[in-house]
Amino acid sequence: MNSSNNLYALESPEIENAFFFRQALNAISNPGKIFDLSCNLNTPNGLSKSAGSLLLCLCDFDTPIFLSETFNTDEIRKWITFHTNSNFTEKGNCKFALGNWEELLPFEKYQLGTDAYPDRSATLIVNYEKISNNGTKLFGPGIKNYTYFNLPDEKKFKNNNSLFPLGLDFFFSYENKFAAIPRSTRIGEK
Amino acid sequence: MLKSQKNKYTKEDPLEHDEYNFAYLDEQTKRMIRRAILKAIAIPGYQVPFSSREMPMPYGWGTGGVQVTASCLCPTDTLKVIDQGADDTTNAVSIRKFFEKTANINTTDDTNSASIIQTRHRIPEEPLKEGQILIYQVPIPEPLRFLEPRETETRIMHALEEYGLMHVKLYEDITKHGHISTAYAYPIKVEERYVMDPSPIPKFDNPKMHNNEALQLFGAGREQRIYAIPPYTKVISLDFEDYPFEPMKAEAICSICGSNSSYLDEIIVNDKGDKNYICSDTNYCEKRK
Numbered sequence: 001m002n003s004s005n006n007l008y009a010l011e012s013p014e015i016e017n018a019f020f021f022r023q024a025l026n027a028i029s030n031p032g033k034i035f036d037l038s039c040n041l042n043t044p045n046g047l048s049k050s051a052g053s054l055l056l057c058l059c060d061f062d063t064p065i066f067l068s069e070t071f072n073t074d075e076i077r078k079w080i081t082f083h084t085n086s087n088f089t090e091k092g093n094c095k096f097a098l099g100n101w102e103e104l105l106p107f108e109k110y111q112l113g114t115d116a117y118p119d120r121s122a123t124l125i126v127n128y129e130k131i132s133n134n135g136t137k138l139f140g141p142g143i144k145n146y147t148y149f150n151l152p153d154e155k156k157f158k159n160n161n162s163l164f165p166l167g168l169d170f171f172f173s174y175e176n177k178f179a180a181i182p183r184s185t186r187i188g189e190k
Numbered sequence: 191m192l193k194s195q196k197n198k199y200t201k202e203d204p205l206e207h208d209e210y211n212f213a214y215l216d217e218q219t220k221r222m223i224r225r226a227i228l229k230a231i232a233i234p235g236y237q238v239p240f241s242s243r244e245m246p247m248p249y250g251w252g253t254g255g256v257q258v259t260a261s262c263l264c265p266t267d268t269l270k271v272i273d274q275g276a277d278d279t280t281n282a283v284s285i286r287k288f289f290e291k292t293a294n295i296n297t298t299d300d301t302n303s304a305s306i307i308q309t310r311h312r313i314p315e316e317p318l319k320e321g322q323i324l325i326y327q328v329p330i331p332e333p334l335r336f337l338e339p340r341e342t343e344t345r346i347m348h349a350l351e352e353y354g355l356m357h358v359k360l361y362e363d364i365t366k367h368g369h370i371s372t373a374y375a376y377p378i379k380v381e382e383r384y385v386m387d388p389s390p391i392p393k394f395d396n397p398k399m400h401n402n403e404a405l406q407l408f409g410a411g412r413e414q415r416i417y418a419i420p421p422y423t424k425v426i427s428l429d430f431e432d433y434p435f436e437p438m439k440a441e442a443i444c445s446i447c448g449s450n451s452s453y454l455d456e457i458i459v460n461d462k463g464d465k466n467y468i469c470s471d472t473n474y475c476e477k478r479k
Contacts, residue, residue, distance in 0.1 A: 014212040018264045021224050025262065026321075028231050029405045029420045058228070060221050095225075115349035119229040119238045141234050141381055142420035144403075165383060169232045182232035184381065184420075 010041065010056070020057040027171065027180040029142045032149040034131055034179045044075040050178035051098060051125050054171055056083055058123075059096055064089035068099025071127070091122075098125045101152045107160065110168055118165040121183075128152065128172040131179055139186040149179065151187070158187045213260040214292040219243055223261040223416070227407060230418035235380030236348070237331050237415040245411065252285055253411030255308050255327035262306060262323060262407070263289065268296045270304035275312040275453070275470035282310070299473050311374075313395040315452045315474040318404035320421060326389045328410035331417065333377045333387040353385045356428060364433055373438060377428045380419055385428070393427065394437045394453045400425040442467040447478035 010016045016039065023035050043052035059065060064087045065080065072088075080086055091097065091109040104124055113121035135150035136157075151157055160167045160183055167183030211217065226240040245253040259269070269289055273281040277299040285308060286297045298304050301316040310327045318324060330336075334344045337355045347353070356377055363370045376393035380386050388396060389408060399406065399419060406419040419425060429435035443450045445466050452474055454467040469475035 014217060015265060017217065017220070018212065021220075022262065022264050024224075024228065025231075025323075025405070028228050029418075058221055058225055060218055062222065063225070116345045117239075118233050118236060119226070121229075123228070141423040142231070144422045165233050165236060169228070184232055184234060 013056070016041075017057040020053040023178070024054055024057065024171070024180070027178060028169070028182050031140065031142050031181050031185040032133065032138045032147040032179060034133060034177055037176045037178065044073075044079045046071060046073060047076050047079065048127060048173050048175050050173035050176060051127065051171075052079075054125055054173070054178070055080060055086075055096070055098070059084040059086045061085045061087070063095040064093050066091050066094035066097040066099075066122075068097070068103030070100055070103060071098050094122055096123050096125060098127070100127050105156075107156060107168055112163060112166045112168065115166070118167075121166065121168060123169045123171065125171045125173055126152070127174065129174050131172050131174050131177050136187060137189065138181075141184045142182075143185070149181065151181070154187055157181065157185070161186055210292045212265070212293055213263045213289065214245075215243065215257065215260045219257075220261045223257055226416045227258065227261065227418065230407070230416050231405070231420050233384075234419055234423050235384030235386040235417060237386075237410075237417045239414055240416050242411045242414040247284070247288075249412040250329065251281060252308070252310055252327035254409030254413075254416070255310070255325050255411075256285060256288070256409075257411060258325050258407050258409035258416060259289065259306060259308050260293075262325070263293055263295060265293070265295060267305045268298050268303055270298050270301060270307045270473075271309075272307065272312060272314070272471075272473075273310040274455075275314070275474075276472045278472065299476070301471075301473050311390050311392075312453070312470060313391060313398045315449075315469070315471045317398075318402060320403045322404040324402075324404050324406045326391075326406065326408045328387070328389040328408045328413070328415070330375075331387055331408065331410040331413050331415040333375075333385050348384060351383065353379075353428075356385055357430075360428060360430070360433075364430075370429065370433060370435075376435075378425050379428060381424050386417065386419075392438070392453060393435075394439045396425075396427045396435070397437055440467055444469045444475060447475045449475070449478060 027035050037050050041049045110122040130150050132150045133148050136154050138147050164183055170181045172179050226238045230238045271282040271286040273279040301314040306323045308325045338344050360370050374392050375390045378386050378388050403421050408417045427435040440454045446468050452469045455470045457466045459466045
């Protein structure tokens with residue numbers, strides 16, 4: 001395959017997806033830590049490389065996706081359909097959601113899991129310019145002592161963590177950068 | 191036993207590339223397992239159901255661990271596989287060969303230089319580091335299974351955080367034997383929420399799970415469950431105030447390397463029943479010799 005041909009996002013998907021997933025794995029097991037994804041991934045206008053990499057290594061026909069207004073373009077929908085064969089759906093049915101912060105609200109609409117099956121919950125991929133390690137103090141599994149992350153809304157994440165073991169898991173992505181805040185991360189002081 | 195660099199996975203090398211997808215599993219299966227792994231990390235200690243595949247080895251030989259390893263593996267990884275601490279036993283050797291063949295990755299015996307370690311029933315003596323992944327093979331993932339055989343019930347018990355039965359079991363140990371006699375698969379509580387089966391590791395290894403720098407993943411193939419302990423996670427072994435948890439090992443030193451702190455295997459050396467003790471972790475023992 002020719003990497004200059006925009007049709008193909010990846011040269012050898014089995015290898016690149018393995019690397020993409022490893023980054024996602026590192027991110028969710030080190031909440032708040034910012035990872036840099038340097039790779040040749042052709043994504044359509046408006047879709048960051050990091051968000052694209054997550055969709056490629058995690059999504060398929062088993063995972064309906066919710067696209068917020070900004071991301072619900074022909075170009076992005078076609079790209080996702082071509083590469084993952086995922087369906088598109090509303091907030092309430094999605095396994096993955098992609099959008100800007102404000103467009104993804106309110107969180108009550110998503111599947112939060114059930115007491116018996118807390119894993120049946122949505123994962124939100126937030127397009128977020130302000131990824132940085134300052135701001136709110138974070139504790140919890142995967143974090144040595146504590147770390148900081150510039151959360152868009154502290155209160156909403158506190159509330160999400162208070163639902164544990166239910167709740168939503170978040171990836172923040174912007175261009176090459178991404179970080180994760182799973183539901184297990186505690187916000188503010190211990 | 192370090193494998194030479196010649197067999198690095200490349201697109202140009204058609205040798206074994208054409209026969210298998212990278213790391214044996216097909217991409218759709220990997221995605222399904224990868225999603226389960228991410229949820230497992232987000233909910234430490236909770237068992238995520240996944241649709242386990244048939245692998246080219248029998249159940250009980252680590253099919254769960256193998257599927258988790260296959261889904262995490264990158265071509266740049268160096269894999270170590272141990273069985274009861276040993277690198278050179280049948281199970282370890284065959285799984286290592288399986289991934290050499292299907293993923294063309296480098297393998298090693300050295301705990302320190304491995305990026306992924308698949309293990310059956312031990313945690314290496316050498317402390318693990320940040321960035322390493324320890325993948326356990328799990329026979330029975332449900333810690334409550336022998337106390338309550340119905341999956342529907344144990345699921346409700348986990349949902350309600352109803353773990354009294356487990357304490358009753360440990361209490362009965364004390365009434366029968368005068369101490370908690372459970373010596374392996376000793377139940378743990380992860381982040382003060384889920385009671386979890388650490389897989390049949392000796393309870394000597396339990397304290398190593400607490401605040402470990404490495405990511406710990408658990409795969410149960412036959413039972414179709416994946417669970418996880420992220421790095422720096424609180425893990426406590428269940429006990430009582432007046433009968434605190436005590437890790438246990440044979441009161442002896444290794445007859446090869448002289449270690450008095452490692453977990454030991456007992457070996458009967460003659461017909462009279464004389465015993466010898468050696469380290470269960472062969473790589474640790476080798477390095478100290």
